[in-house]
Amino acid sequence: MSSENELPDISSMRIKEMKEELKNMSVDFSDCFDKDSLMERLIDARSGKVQGKKKEEVKVEQTEPAQQSSESSSSFDKEAYAAELRVKKVRELRTMCAQNDIRWANLIEKEELVQALVSYQAEAVKFSPSGKILPGKVAQIDDEILAKEVAGGATTPLMLDVYATWCGPCKMMAPLLEEAAAELGNKVRVAKIDSDEYPEWSGKLNVRGLPTVVIFDGKTGKELERVEGALPKEGLLQLARKHL
Numbered sequence: 128m129s130s131e132n133e134l135p136d137i138s139s140m141r142i143k144e145m146k147e148e149l150k151n152m153s154v155d156f157s158d159c160f161d162k163d164s165l166m167e168r169l170i171d172a173r174s175g176k177v178q179g180k181k182k183e184e185v186k187v188e189q190t191e192p193a194q195q196s197s198e199s200s201s202s203f204d205k206e207a208y209a210a211e212l213r214v215k216k217v218r219e220l221r222t223m224c225a226q227n228d229i230r231w232a233n234l235i236e237k238e239e240l241v242q243a244l245v246s247y248q249a250e251a252v253k254f255s256p257s258g259k260i261l262p263g264k265v266a267q268i269d270d271e272i273l274a275k276e277v278a279g280g281a282t283t284p285l286m287l288d289v290y291a292t293w294c295g296p297c298k299m300m301a302p303l304l305e306e307a308a309a310e311l312g313n314k315v316r317v318a319k320i321d322s323d324e325y326p327e328w329s330g331k332l333n334v335r336g337l338p339t340v341v342i343f344d345g346k347t348g349k350e351l352e353r354v355e356g357a358l359p360k361e362g363l364l365q366l367a368r369k370h371l
Contacts, residue, residue, distance in 0.1 A: 134173065137166050142269060142324050145169050153179030164222060203252045205245050212241045220244065228264070255316050256281055262313035265305050270325045276316065281345035284370045286311075286363070288319035289329060289339045296357035297338045307363040315367045316345075342370050 137145070145165045149156045154172045159165045171177040212220060220240040224231040227247055234240050251258040257275040260266040265288075268276070276285050288304055290297035301319075308317035322329040322337060332341060336355040340363065344351050351370050358366065 137169050137173075140166075140169075146269075148172075164226065203249055205249060208248055209241050209245050212244055213237075227261075254283070254313060260285075260316045260318055263309045263311070264317070265301075265308045266316075266318040268318045268320055270320075270328055273318070273320055273325075273328060276318065277343050277348040279344075279346055279348035281316070281348075283314060283316050283345045284351070284367065285316045285318065285343040285345065286367050287341045287343065288317075289322050289332065289334050289337065289341065290319055291322050291337050293323075294337045300338055300357040300363075303358070303360040304363060306360050307367070310360075310364060311367055314371055317367075340366065342366060344370070 134148075135144070140148075142162055142165060145162075146156060149165070149169060149172060152172050154168065154177055156165060156168050159168050168177060172179070215223075217237050217240065220237065221231050223229075223244055224234075224240060227244075229243050229247055231240060231243065234243055247261075248258060251261055254260060254262055255266075255276060256278060257268075257272045259268060259272050260276065266272075273287070288297075288300070290301075304317065304319070308315075311317065320328060322334060332339070332350075338357055339353055339355050340358060341353040342351045343349065352366065354362075354366060
């Protein structure tokens, strides 16, 4: 039996590797939206603070998203989601709020945090297939979320920024992308994905330079156009509006 000392150092692991280990342990990480929260969950899982779920429970969780995605956004079960949130600790709820840019400083009671997150999710599922992209915001997404967003069936095009943290032009374009997203509002989904964390997608998309901005059709998920290199705000807006 492997000991914890034989496991890879968590701080040196990539997001995909952490997710894979958590999956193998049947530990839920659906509320972890960045590397830090995944690291914390994996630390808790290895120490036994977080227990993996039984196989029967995991099967239910794996089938529910597919059923929900095939239905209209009105099928989002607010009460079920609220019940799921109520079993979490206040600290976890506050972390989720912070990760989704929900102001929680004035939310004193636990139920207030729950309702804020329910409202966020209800709005999210109306706009994007994964429920992780909000109107007027740039969503930092992973490989699983991107797969859902380009699967088709959406009402709006997706503008994806493929970037790297070390890329100077990527850093320059980041605030401009946020401004463009705010102006596009609910007309376009705007997201970004780290090419170093998810090289498989860079390969699938045949990305040759950074940043690369790709526009996908909402209904079919097919690529419509791409631009390699940093764009000014007006360039981003023009690119997106061409496909509305």
